[in-house]
Amino acid sequence: MRRIPPSLIFCISLLSAVAHGASVTSAPVPFEWKGADFLGYLAVPAEAAEARPAILIVHDWMGPRSYFEEMARKIAERGYNAYVADVYGTETRPGNAQEAAQAAGKLRGGDRSELRARAGKNLEILQAQDGVDPSKVIAIGFCFGGTAVLEMARDGLDLAGVVSFHGNLESPRPATREGSVKPVVLVLHGDSDPYVPEGEVQDFQDEMRKVRADWEMVKFGGAVHSFTDPAADSPGARYDASAARRSWAIFWDFCEEIFGR
Amino acid sequence: MRRIPPSLIFCISLLSAVAHGASVTSAPVPFEWKGADFLGYLAVPAEAAEARPAILIVHDWMGPRSYFEEMARKIAERGYNAYVADVYGTETRPGNAQEAAQAAGKLRGGDRSELRARAGKNLEILQAQDGVDPSKVIAIGFCFGGTAVLEMARDGLDLAGVVSFHGNLESPRPATREGSVKPVVLVLHGDSDPYVPEGEVQDFQDEMRKVRADWEMVKFGGAVHSFTDPAADSPGARYDASAARRSWAIFWDFCEEIFGR
Numbered sequence: 453m454r455r456i457p458p459s460l461i462f463c464i465s466l467l468s469a470v471a472h473g474a475s476v477t478s479a480p481v482p483f484e485w486k487g488a489d490f491l492g493y494l495a496v497p498a499e500a501a502e503a504r505p506a507i508l509i510v511h512d513w514m515g516p517r518s519y520f521e522e523m524a525r526k527i528a529e530r531g532y533n534a535y536v537a538d539v540y541g542t543e544t545r546p547g548n549a550q551e552a553a554q555a556a557g558k559l560r561g562g563d564r565s566e567l568r569a570r571a572g573k574n575l576e577i578l579q580a581q582d583g584v585d586p587s588k589v590i591a592i593g594f595c596f597g598g599t600a601v602l603e604m605a606r607d608g609l610d611l612a613g614v615v616s617f618h619g620n621l622e623s624p625r626p627a628t629r630e631g632s633v634k635p636v637v638l639v640l641h642g643d644s645d646p647y648v649p650e651g652e653v654q655d656f657q658d659e660m661r662k663v664r665a666d667w668e669m670v671k672f673g674g675a676v677h678s679f680t681d682p683a684a685d686s687p688g689a690r691y692d693a694s695a696a697r698r699s700w701a702i703f704w705d706f707c708e709e710i711f712g713r
Numbered sequence: 714m715r716r717i718p719p720s721l722i723f724c725i726s727l728l729s730a731v732a733h734g735a736s737v738t739s740a741p742v743p744f745e746w747k748g749a750d751f752l753g754y755l756a757v758p759a760e761a762a763e764a765r766p767a768i769l770i771v772h773d774w775m776g777p778r779s780y781f782e783e784m785a786r787k788i789a790e791r792g793y794n795a796y797v798a799d800v801y802g803t804e805t806r807p808g809n810a811q812e813a814a815q816a817a818g819k820l821r822g823g824d825r826s827e828l829r830a831r832a833g834k835n836l837e838i839l840q841a842q843d844g845v846d847p848s849k850v851i852a853i854g855f856c857f858g859g860t861a862v863l864e865m866a867r868d869g870l871d872l873a874g875v876v877s878f879h880g881n882l883e884s885p886r887p888a889t890r891e892g893s894v895k896p897v898v899l900v901l902h903g904d905s906d907p908y909v910p911e912g913e914v915q916d917f918q919d920e921m922r923k924v925r926a927d928w929e930m931v932k933f934g935g936a937v938h939s940f941t942d943p944a945a946d947s948p949g950a951r952y953d954a955s956a957a958r959r960s961w962a963i964f965w966d967f968c969e970e971i972f973g974r
Contacts, residue, residue, distance in 0.1 A: 637934075643918070657904070660934055667935075668959065673898075673921055673928035698929065698966070705962045 475499060476528040478521070481535070481581070485573050488543065492577055493521050493536040495528035505588035505612075505711040506533035508578050510571065510597030512681070513556035515540045519683075532707065533584050537574035539567065539600060556596040563624050568607045571600050575609060588612055588711055591635075592703070593619055595678060602637070605665075611635040613710050615703055617680050618642055621656035627663045637667040638706050640699045642675030646688040670702060736760060737789040739782070742796070742842070746834050749804065753838055754782050754797040756789035766849035766873075766972040767794035769839050771832065771858030773942070774810075774817035776801045780944075793968065794845050798835035800828065800861060817857040824885050829868045832861050836870060849873055849972055852896075853964070854880055856939060863898070866926075872896040874971050876964055878941050879903050882917035894926040899967050901960045903936030907949040931963060 481492035493516065497504065507527050511520050520536045527534035539559065546552035559567040571591075579586035590613040593601040598619015605614045606627045613636040621641075627633050637660065641648065653669075660667040672695035678684035679692040680699055736759035744751050754777065758765065768788050772781050781797040788795035800820065807813035820828040832852075840847035851874040854862040859880015866875045867888045874897040882902075888894050898921065902909065914930075921928040933956035939945035940953040941960055 643922070643930075657932070661904070665934060666955070669904075669932045669934075671918070671930045671932075673926060673930075694927070697970070701966045702963060705959070705966075709958070 476525050478525060478528070481577060483573075483577050485570075488541040490538040490540075490574075491516065491542050492538050492574060493524060494578075494581055495521070495524040495534045496583055497528045497531050497533070503583055503585040504531070504533050505590070505707075505713070506535060506578055506581075506584045507707070508575060508589055508591040508601075509534060509536045510539060510574075510591065510593035510600040511536065512593075512595040512597050512678075513546065513552040515545050515552070515555065517545075519681075530704070530707075531713070532711070533578075533581070535574075535578040535581070537571065537578075539570040539574060560596070560599065560620075564603055567600055568603050571604050572607065572609055575604070575611070586610075590615065590707060590710060592617065594680065595619055598639075602639075605633050605635050605637055608632060608634065613638065613706060615706065616640065617699060618645060618648070618675075618677050620648055620652065622652045623659075626655075626659045627665075630662070630664050633660070633663050633665040633667075636706070636710060637665050638702070639667070639669040640702065641669060641671050642677060642679045642692070642695060643671040643673050644675060645677045647677045670699070672698065737786050739786060739789070742838060744834075744838050746831075749802040751799040751801075751835075752777065752803050753799050753835060754785060755839075755842055756782070756785040756795045757844055758789050758792050758794070760792075764844055764846040765792070765794050766851070766968075766974070767796060767839055767842075767845045768968070769836060769850055769852040769862075770795060770797045771800060771835075771852065771854035771861040772797065773854075773856040773858050773939075774807065774813040776806050776813070776816065780942075791965070791968075792974070793972070794839075794842070796835075796839040796842070798832065798839075800831040800835060802831075821857070821860065821881075825864055828861055829864050832865050833868065833870055836865070836872070847871075851876065851968060851971060853878065855941065856880055859900075863900075866894050866896050866898055869893060869895065874899065874967060876967065877901065878960060879906060879909070879936075879938050881909055881913065883913045884920075887916075887920045888924045888926070891923070891925050894921070894924050894928075897967070897971060898926050898928040899963070900928070900930040901963065902930060902932050903938060903940045903953070903956060904932040904934050905936060906938045908938045931960070933959065 475498035478495040481494050483490050516538045524534035524536050544555050546555050591601040592615040594617045598616030601614040615638045617640050675692040675695035677689035680696040682691045684691050739756040742753035742755050777797050777799045785795035785797050805816045807816050852862040853876040855878045859877030862875040876899045878901050936953040936956040938950035941957040943952045945952050
């Protein structure tokens with residue numbers, strides 16, 4: 453048997469690592485805006501040779517944290533760039549539900565101009581990163597973040613798709629003009645979510661119908677708020693392994709459809 | 714080099730054909746019931762060594778035909794048995810929409826005992842076929858067939874799952890008892906379907922909630938009736954390539970979840 457040169461052995465090891473989807477690099481993305489500091493987080497598939505599609509993740513009311521960073525790395529393992537947005541700013545890192553309600557409430561209140569602006573700024577930051585194809589971004593969000601990405605869709609931002617995981621669906625400024633919602637909209641909804649009443653679901657559907665969006669809503673029977681979050685454990689906000697698994701499967705298919713890969 | 718015996722070469726060829734998913738055998742399944750003749754159709758993956766899960770397909774109002782037989786073969790290429798049910802009987806093969814409305818109307822009317830019985834008989838026939846694991850059957854149906862498989866779920870039949878593609882959701886005998894709907898229920902619904910009014914969707918959801926079924930509903934914005942059928946081309950019943958593709962993707966994931974393969 454011929455000897456294999458060490459350089460070839462190195463190449464084979466590298467290919468093997470890539471094949472297992474483990475090769476992801478990540479880095480914090482600090483930026484300043486209107487005098488405040490923000491801290492995003494970018495995970496990138498290491499094998500990327502050309503500009504790639506990206507997923508922008510908007511955190512729930514507890515803010516950016518390791519849970520979403522891990523999610524970003526898992527998404528990068530699939531071959532997409534993934535960015536955890538920071539719509540709070542580094543001064544705001546809630547330590548409990550009360551602080552979280554206050555932080556999210558500030559941005560959800562009023563006409564949501566500030567929420568839209570901050571989400572849009574995070575999108576710009578992501579689009580400017582090396583290796584990101586700025587025309588191929590899907591924004592996804594969880595609970596509060598779901599609300600945020602729907603606001604991004606209503607705001608006419610340049611997104612290919614938005615996905616709300618158990619987010620609130622109502623808005624003080626719903627879309628009204630036909631064609632104004634450009635991204636494909638996917639809503640993953642727990643049918644028994646006590647924080648998203650049936651009337652809100654109806655109003656949202658009417659809004660999407662009126663503007664003739666390309667939209668899809670999935671209702672998971674029996675699931676409540678936060679159903680994808682393994683840490684959620686209250687009667688109204690609880691992890692549901694089945695709804696979580698189905699949601700992610702539908703999400704991956706959504707990415708493949710939109711990005712063609 | 715040692716000679717490869719001819720029998721092994723034959724085995725290798727067979728395995729190769731199987732790897733391409735092309736190896737499907739199919740056969741008509743005639744049966745008699747209550748003095749009438751019925752004609753089902755079974756497609757089987759040729760590589761099947763042990764008993765396999767099966768998909769039972771209930772036809773739309775136009776009855777069993779080559780369109781559903783081709784669907785069965787495609788499902789068998791995925792490794793599942795697939796059976797096109799005949800709930801009409803061979804005497805009833807509609808040639809146009811008027812005849813189809815009459816044939817389907819007969820079974821949809823009244824208390825649907827006859828529809829339930831015929832669907833159940835087809836399930837028995839499928840479960841008795843060689844190579845079918847009788848405990849692993851998902852029933853799927855299209856339009857009229859969607860209505861039929863929901864009736865099968867309400868009837869307490871031994872199914873692992875039911876999937877309605879753009880079916881009507883109402884029933885003269887809705888399920889009322891908690892736990893009485895055993896299969897996992899998936900409803901794939903065109904949000905603009907003029908033949909399935911919003912009130913019917915609401916009533917169905919209420920029914921599933923009441924009996925605490927494991928259910929999921931997907932609404933495709935803008936899609937109307939018959940959205941998976943490439944031949945459907947009227948304002949209220951039209952093919953929608955996007956909703957069709959998404960439906961099938963969700964369906965394959967549903968099969969993998971339930972069958973674990």
